[in-house]
Amino acid sequence: MTDEEQGLVRPETLFSFDTEYSADSCEYNPELGILATGTYQVNKLNPESESPETEKLGRIYLHKLTHTPNPDSQPESPVGLDSHLVSRLESPAVLDMKWSMREPVLGVVNAKGQLVIYKYTPEEQTASMLSSTDISEGLALALEWNIYYDRIIVSDSKGKVRVLNYTDSEPVVINEYSEHGYESWTCCFSARDPNLVFSGGDDCSLNCYDLRTDGLVHKNSKIHSMGVTAMISDREKEHQLITGSYDEWLRRWDERNLKREVDSIQVGGGVWRIKQRGQRFLVAAMHGGYLVLDNMDIIARYKHGEESLSYGADWINDTTAASCSFYDHVLKLWRFS
Incomplete structure (x- = not known):
């Protein structure tokens, strides 16, 4: 169709x-x-x-x-x-x-x-x-600021995730996690709980960490059938996390329970970026182009064209x-x- x-x-x-x-x-x-x-x-x-x-x-x-x-x-x-x-x-x-x-x-x-x-x-x-700041022995793949803009999370091609304090001086690593077997394509902070951070990797795993601990607190590697490539914590709905995957599905999760997604939609291409504006999401879906979703519709x-690969996207208004x-x-x- x-x-x-x-x-x-x-x-x-x-x-x-x-x-x-x-x-x-x-x-x-x-x-x-x-x-x-x-x-x-x-x-x-x-x-x-x-x-x-x-x-x-x-x-x-x-x-x-x-x-x-x-x-x-x-x-x-x-x-x-x-x-x-x-x-x-x-x-x-x-x-x-x-x-x-x-x-x-x-x-x-x-x-x-x-x-x-x-x-x-x-x-x-x-x-x-x-x-x-030299932060990885491989490629630094993704980053995000927290809601206060005083911390940065970075994921890399070695499967590592690092959280840094950001001040007027050099950013300083305060937490480091090595829980992905392959590339950690994406990462984000929770928009509601300043201690929770998330990452997704080529190992099909969605991971959750608590900055007050040294390791993983939640992990789901059974739902995404291919690598987890994009994620964003919902700024409008409490405790909601949105993920995208090479498997062409956009999924909504409850951050407090990552056993199974609460909603999902197939978008026709591997998801590389997710941007939120109110109740709407802008998605770069690789071969599927760019999509605007109202909630999950x-x-x-x-x-752009038949030969393009949709990677970057952001809202202007x-x-x-x-x-x-x-x-x-x-x-x-x-x-x-």
Whole structure:
């Protein structure tokens, strides 16, 4: 059944930007009006070799988004949203990024196993590095701030999860867990209990840790049939956790009991990002495109193109989203009714 036959909204494209390198993360800061886009590019140093050495390059683009009061006078921006590039930063290949909403800083994890903190300066419309912390012997894959923006959780390709205190100085590791057999693709803090953190891995395991203890407190490796790749603690509904997997299912859990999900929906692609805005979720579903869900009902789907791999997504406002894709290296802004 097609999206039209299912009655799904067909979004309209507002803006398109070639990121040159493959794009996998876009994060919007509404206070600054800045959209950050991270990229990941693997280059072969000696293509003729049977086992060529590679380098993993990245770039961070910063776009300033402004709303124009009279859309009719802006033909290049037909719905009153204008975007222009204000800065680009060279970097090791970017895996994930998150803004702090307490101060104008952007946390970035990269292919060199580093957690890098950038500070954005509105007057100069660019970002400068505040700190760089070697945090993994592999690739640093995902990060999230807690609700107070004074701690950061990072997961890596070695299956480890680390929690750091964040102050004005270097972030400091306070907890470390090694409970995944393969890559730990994703991690998050509970939005309700400051002591609970979660991670998901390529071992199909959903793990829960208590920062007051040294090890695992809950584990479920029976429900996800493939790797757990995305998660978010619901900011609207108490004790609710949302996970996504390579198995193409989005699942809702009760954080206090991880024996079985309380709701689920198949989204037509492996889930790589989940972003919340009120009761709605924005999902980047790899080959399935980008979806908007109202609670757990799909209401809109947007696709860059047949060759794209949907990796990065974030909300701009209630009806507008940003998305970036891997193979076709494109950042887009789009709106749904």
